[in-house]
Amino acid sequence: MNFRACFVLLAALVCLASPALAKTPVIGVNQFVEHPALDAILKGFQDDLKENGVVVEYKVYNAQGNVSTTNQIANQITDDDPVLVLAIATPSAQAQVAATRKNAHMAEVPIIFSGITDPIGAGLVTNLEQPTANVTGVSNQMPMDKHVAMIKRFMPDMKALGVLYNAGEANSVSNVRRLKAAAEAQGIELIEATVANSSEVTQAAKSLVGKVQAMYVPTDNTVVSNIETVVKVAEESKTPFFCADTDSVRRGAIAAVGLDYYEHGKQTGEMARRILAGAKPQDTPVEFQKTLQFYFNPKAAQRMGLQVPQEIVESADVIIGE
Template sequence: MKRCLFFVAVLLVLGTFPAAYAAKPVIAISQFVEHPALDAVLKGFQDELKDNGIDVNYKIYNAQGNVGTTYQIATQIVGEKPDMIVAIATPSAQACVKQYEKYPDLKGIPMLFSAITDPLAAGLVSNYEKPGGDVSGVSNQMPMGKHLDMMQRFMPDLKNVGVIYNRGEMNSVSSIRRLKKAAKERGMTIVETSVTNSSEVQQAAMSLIGNVDALFIPTDNTVVSAMEVVVKVCRRTQTPLFVADTDSVTRGAIAALGFDYYLHGRQTGAMAIRILNGERVGDMPVEFQEKLDFHVFPAAAQKMGVTLSQTLIDAADTVH
């Protein structure tokens, strides 16, 4: 009899385990590429849910910087019908949004984007205050003039700034357009070159050397994923390198004024919790991260022929 009861108990446990597993919300995450900033967004998102006692199942996909793969991932996510979609970086978000246009039965599945420079230009939402539909999220857009002002603190006579970006990333196209406008207002010139993948970054960097006073890398996922290559070129040619991504400072850039992408992810996670608690994503305004951090790396600056004043070092939020 005891033996029989034992088997009944085992069957009950086995029978209820899949149901319990299935009861957890499923969140599908599409990330464009692996690099420290986007990885920090993902970790921040997951930590926010975990720290608030939200238990979910994740299905995480990474396109490894290939735009075509983002659409394959989006198609796969559609077939899985998750409870929520989270897209990290503009190409992944655009691919997912296209699925809403193609498959009406996706309506009602909320989607959050994160680390998106220009959600309007990317076609993700039509209104920041009340997006409507099934999409909202957190943008990392900031006034581009602040980057130029930061660079001039190091190089007061700065006139020509070289920029490398992927023309296929809408976030970067928007950033460069705004950067040029800010540069013109300051009597500066932006010398640009574009790449289609990370293997072209080294040649792009070399093409700018000798024609610019310094290089600036925006939050372009393709170029940031190959940051070490840019650092090597700048060290070899003694060309100052500045970035918009604070995580790239530890990889060898002189300085950055930007966001803490881990907190960016946590902010996105807080929105996800509100949705899981019943709030409609279409009623949630697009959020922007307000706090900017100033990072400097004196040793990296010396390797590029720049000596930082103590005043600049003391002004930094983080010194590497």
């Protein structure tokens, strides 16, 4: 029996003799803000590991949309000695990667991101097929042409579409850049209204009223976490409101073509299991969720004064209220 085998056997006997010495592995979670889509990612991730017999302790931190808090959380996680870090949403992933680069002892700890629109644009990886160092994950990037096509199904004569987003979120900037190209290709002018924090969402939505035929919100953490304020403005002004986040349809938007974020989390959990079993992040390509679903809220359309053809209703994968 070689020295390594003897050491492993001795360590196992010590743990059996003194269970208190057997430490449960820790997964640190850096989540940017609390809202249904991101919460569903975490739930899906945890359920996947539990269903597959992976026993870990979670240390979950939520920045509640505050970037400076996100940076503090990233530093705290490095002190928790995790075996893996789950970073949910772009600001959290950026903060965690930056903190890791400042702490040499974290260089080998895998960081898996989820709910990230543009991993390259956010500076998380330089190559989707061969990610940088200890970072990889699952992206929620969606084809913007399908979103514009969805809105045009409801409003074929639309000429101006308003978009609300936080210009400080790299994921939102990437989404809006692609949205603008998709809208222009279909003869639609995109009018932007930006916010820096949640307190500006209501005024930004009001600034679009009268200038556009409809409003749209991409997967923007700041606006989505305050989506009810956009819904209120849309209902009062009778301006149809669409979104990229399917959970926001449950909260009052008319429709979305988007991901099932619980399944997004489970896909991220499956990746984490492979890495915990020995796969290296740099050898694990960034993944995308391909399946999109069409969510429709008929009562929201009614409240915003939009008449919807029956063929659109029948084509919905999920009708809210049924």
